[in-house]
Amino acid sequence: MNIALTQQQARIEAERCLQCFDAPCEQACPTHIKIPTFISMIRSGNIIGASEVVRTSHALVNVCGKICPEETFCQSVCTRSKQDDPIKIRELHFFATQEEAKRGFVSTLPFPKSKKKVAVIGAGPSGLGCAFELAKLGYQVDVFDKGKQGGVPSKSIPAFRLADKELESDTKFLSKYFSFKKKTINGNAFSQIQKSYNATFLAVGLGKDRPVEIPGEKLKGVLPVLDFLESAKMNPRKMKVGKNVVIIGGGNVSLDAAATAKRLGAESVILIYRRSEKEMLVWKGELEEARKQGVEIRFLTIPVALIGKKSVEGIKCRRTRLGKQKDKSGRAIPIEVKGSDFILEAATVIVAIGQSIAADWLEGFEREKGYIKVDMNFRTSQKGVFAGGDMIAGEGTIVQSVAQGKHAAQAIHEFISGKQR
Amino acid sequence: MEYKKFKEIEIYPLRDLSYDFLGIHFENPFILAAAPSTDDLDMVRRGFQMGWAGAILKTTSVEGTNVDLCYPMMSTFEYEGRKLFGMGNIDLISEHHIDKVEYNVRQLKKEFPEKMVAASIMAGRKEDWQRLVERLEKAGVDLIECSFSCPQGNIGEDQGKMLAQSISATELTATWVKEAAKRVLVSIKITPHVTDIVEVAKAVKRSGCDALTASNSIQALMGIDIKSFAPYPSLRGKSTYSGMTGPAIKPITLRTIAEIARNVNIPIMGTGGASTWSDAVEFMAVGAGVVEFCTVVMHYGFRVIDDLRSGLSHYLDEMQFTSPKEIIGKALPNIVSHDQLPRKRMRSHIHENLCIGCDLCYVACRDGGHSAIDRLENRIAHIEWKRCVGCGLCNLVCPVDGCIEMLEWK
Numbered sequence: 001m002n003i004a005l006t007q008q009q010a011r012i013e014a015e016r017c018l019q020c021f022d023a024p025c026e027q028a029c030p031t032h033i034k035i036p037t038f039i040s041m042i043r044s045g046n047i048i049g050a051s052e053v054v055r056t057s058h059a060l061v062n063v064c065g066k067i068c069p070e071e072t073f074c075q076s077v078c079t080r081s082k083q084d085d086p087i088k089i090r091e092l093h094f095f096a097t098q099e100e101a102k103r104g105f106v107s108t109l110p111f112p113k114s115k116k117k118v119a120v121i122g123a124g125p126s127g128l129g130c131a132f133e134l135a136k137l138g139y140q141v142d143v144f145d146k147g148k149q150g151g152v153p154s155k156s157i158p159a160f161r162l163a164d165k166e167l168e169s170d171t172k173f174l175s176k177y178f179s180f181k182k183k184t185i186n187g188n189a190f191s192q193i194q195k196s197y198n199a200t201f202l203a204v205g206l207g208k209d210r211p212v213e214i215p216g217e218k219l220k221g222v223l224p225v226l227d228f229l230e231s232a233k234m235n236p237r238k239m240k241v242g243k244n245v246v247i248i249g250g251g252n253v254s255l256d257a258a259a260t261a262k263r264l265g266a267e268s269v270i271l272i273y274r275r276s277e278k279e280m281l282v283w284k285g286e287l288e289e290a291r292k293q294g295v296e297i298r299f300l301t302i303p304v305a306l307i308g309k310k311s312v313e314g315i316k317c318r319r320t321r322l323g324k325q326k327d328k329s330g331r332a333i334p335i336e337v338k339g340s341d342f343i344l345e346a347a348t349v350i351v352a353i354g355q356s357i358a359a360d361w362l363e364g365f366e367r368e369k370g371y372i373k374v375d376m377n378f379r380t381s382q383k384g385v386f387a388g389g390d391m392i393a394g395e396g397t398i399v400q401s402v403a404q405g406k407h408a409a410q411a412i413h414e415f416i417s418g419k420q421r
Numbered sequence: 422m423e424y425k426k427f428k429e430i431e432i433y434p435l436r437d438l439s440y441d442f443l444g445i446h447f448e449n450p451f452i453l454a455a456a457p458s459t460d461d462l463d464m465v466r467r468g469f470q471m472g473w474a475g476a477i478l479k480t481t482s483v484e485g486t487n488v489d490l491c492y493p494m495m496s497t498f499e500y501e502g503r504k505l506f507g508m509g510n511i512d513l514i515s516e517h518h519i520d521k522v523e524y525n526v527r528q529l530k531k532e533f534p535e536k537m538v539a540a541s542i543m544a545g546r547k548e549d550w551q552r553l554v555e556r557l558e559k560a561g562v563d564l565i566e567c568s569f570s571c572p573q574g575n576i577g578e579d580q581g582k583m584l585a586q587s588i589s590a591t592e593l594t595a596t597w598v599k600e601a602a603k604r605v606l607v608s609i610k611i612t613p614h615v616t617d618i619v620e621v622a623k624a625v626k627r628s629g630c631d632a633l634t635a636s637n638s639i640q641a642l643m644g645i646d647i648k649s650f651a652p653y654p655s656l657r658g659k660s661t662y663s664g665m666t667g668p669a670i671k672p673i674t675l676r677t678i679a680e681i682a683r684n685v686n687i688p689i690m691g692t693g694g695a696s697t698w699s700d701a702v703e704f705m706a707v708g709a710g711v712v713e714f715c716t717v718v719m720h721y722g723f724r725v726i727d728d729l730r731s732g733l734s735h736y737l738d739e740m741q742f743t744s745p746k747e748i749i750g751k752a753l754p755n756i757v758s759h760d761q762l763p764r765k766r767m768r769s770h771i772h773e774n775l776c777i778g779c780d781l782c783y784v785a786c787r788d789g790g791h792s793a794i795d796r797l798e799n800r801i802a803h804i805e806w807k808r809c810v811g812c813g814l815c816n817l818v819c820p821v822d823g824c825i826e827m828l829e830w831k
Contacts, residue, residue, distance in 0.1 A: 006822075007822065008821070008822040019721055021722065032429070034429075037724070037727055037728070040721075040725070040727075040728050041728050041731065041732065043697075044697040044698060044699060044728050044732050045697075045699060045732070046698065046728055046731055046732035046735055046736075048735045049728065049731035049732055049734075049735055052433045052731070053731075055432070056429055056430075056431065056432055056433065057429055106433060108432045108433060108434075109431070109432055109433060109434045111432075133430075136430045136432060137430070376424070376425065377425070403424070404424075407424040407425065407427075410425070410427050411425075
């Protein structure tokens with residue numbers, strides 16, 4: 001998995017593409033990359049042209065080329081899969097952009113230059129997507145972030161899935177289109193920014209782990225997943241896990257944590273999830289990968305209490321069954337099964353049940369389920385402030401965040417040029 | 422959530438691919454050939470808007486000419502999964518007579534003054550050829566292509582034969598046409614189905630016509646249904662020979678263009694089997710000034726122009742050429758007669774670390790070469806140099822890029 005295709009492999013794969021008209025893959029990609037066009041270019045040997053096509057629609061080409069969950073988007077609707085197997089679209093995309101990265105970036109057109117300034121707060125996928133699109137439209141863009149550029153891909157996506165060099169290749173390409181300001185934002189700084197820019201795009205993401213809210217959460221060895229992943233990425237040598245690791249979760253982040261725990265030397269890694277495999281909102285590729293590495297998944301299981309004196313020693317679980325009732329996401333609601341409690345040994349428990357917005361200086365915004373509420377044009381309840389990425393809808397994919405940033409930039413453009421309030 | 426759609430902002434410069442050829446300024450070398458794709462005003466409009474530099478409107482004729490089409494008219498030469506490796510047609514000229522084409526020319530020249538608008542014509546009698554030329558010239562056409570090579574034969578005497586198969590008829594008719602053309606350029610579209618293409622080209626040159634279009638489709642029998650014995654395309658079990666186009670005929674066209682360019686000093690419009698930008702580069706390298714496309718457009722649509730332009734741009738950058746014009750004729754000095762070829766002892770070299778052990782080279786060499794390949798224990802192919810004559814067959818059948826190469830004996 002994730003070894004770049006060779007030129008010959010790429011050509012052979014590209015030749016399988018049917019070149020559908022009005023292609024479903026292109027519609028399914030949140031950034032609407034012109035997929036048949038770039039594949040036709042790989043076919044004809046015009047690899048740099050192919051990379052240009054990808055970059056025209058997407059700001060983080062190498063990141064998404066490496067880890068975009070293609071089976072969720074483009075490849076899920078590939079017409080070819082009705083005949084045999086879908087085209088490996090993501091891998092062809094990655095092949096093209098890696099070739100460009102190897103040969104040197106193609107210079108872009110001079111973008112228009114306007115005096116109008118936009119602040120982008122947060123240098124994650126959504127912020128960078130927005131900043132690049134705004135630059136194309138001629139705006140002077142300042143991107144603020146307290147850490148380095150990249151957001152989630154830089155902080156918590158494990159290095160075995162995404163190497164720094166892929167992200168760096170993208171941020172290096174983007175660097176000349178806006179100024180990056182390394183700065184911690186607080187309430188004062190935010191109101192200062194609002195005053196000095198024509199518009200603001202908020203893209204600070206989430207970053208705060210949700211507590212599991214069962215007894216024993218304060219025990220030593222119970223780790224919030226972001227803390228765990230960030231430390232493991234920053235300091236893989238210092239990071240230690242116990243012999244038996246249990247992960248409470250069910251999303252992609254929990255799979256990342258499980259695979260990371262395995263790599264850090266845990267003998268047994270068990271992931272508990274309250275519903276069944278069918279309801280799990282994860283990328284199949286990652287699930288398979290985690291299983292291959294020996295991660296055990298216990299479906300229909302919820303945590304009841306964490307056991308231990310000072311440090312965690314075990315976790316008390318309860319079985320569930322799926323009821324007929326469904327929640328808003330259309331998935332069956334799990335019902336606890338009486339008398340089914342059991343205990344799993346665990347020296348480390350990782351809590352990966354979701355995140356909320358960490359930025360505590362965001363005051364006065366209308367919210368929905370804790371996320372910042374925006375309309376179809378990414379407008380928040382405050383005039384001139386737009387928002388996108390995970391902070392408006394919860395954990396999403398990188399490509400969705402980039403797409404939101406890109407669309408928000410268009411809305412910001414309409415706002416500044418007076419076509420919208 | 423579905424967001425508001427907006428048009429993607431182009432961020433890469435469109436390289437200038439324009440140059441002059443035949444005294445016409447071409448935006449790029451990519452022209453739509455006389456074919457169904459150029460038979461309708463809206464289709465040509467769409468092609469132009471998408472970036473094609475010019476079009477040759479489908480072959481027209483004087484009013485009253487009977488164009489008796491029959492259907493289905495298309496068939497395919499499918500080879501190992503390539504659906505349109507070759508495409509056959511038993512189409513004839515356009516059902517639109519000159520009055521309609523005059524209108525289309527006027528309209529297109531008005532809407533797209535920067536594009537090359539050409540028309541293709543076919544007639545029998547001298548006065549019809551000349552009337553077509555005069556009327557099109559008046560309508561403002563930039564160039565007239567004369568079809569001397571429809572695979573179903575020309576109009577007039579000697580039906581079923583192609584004009585361009587007779588040197589005297591070619592010269593005579595081309596002279597009539599050129600005589601009638603005051604301002605407009607004339608190109609004669611010829612067939613490779615002749616004994617000596619150079620003689621045909623010389624006849625066109627003598628006529629004073631401005632260019633040659635080389636070359637038309639290849640007469641072909643596209644296939645037979647082995648149960649019903651109906652040839653393709655089957656019209657209630659009957660069929661006739663088709664004109665074959667598409668990738669399958671590219672090498673034939675390349676040879677035709679090269680042979681003309683090496684022997685006759687006349688501008689050439691290349692056509693017949695070009696599908697990609699690199700095909701176009703090859704056509705130009707053997708002497709074509711511009712390249713006409715048909716089958717690939719009929720297969721995938723006008724949108725293929727995106728890669729044609731982009732691919733050629735990056736190729737020019739890579740080669741440090743300033744204009745597509747620099748490609749024209751670049752390969753000609755390298756085409757020599759057999760007796761002038763270098764006669765170096767060659768041998769094949771297998772990079773055994775890349776060998777995947779299919780042993781296709783082994784069987785090809787054993788049964789079609791010189792038994793110069795041995796199979797090592799783990800299926801790896803190994804050249805026995807003493808027996809290798811360097812024919813190159815193993816290199817052709819090897820499925821792995823770069824695994825086998827041909828070296829000179831040192």
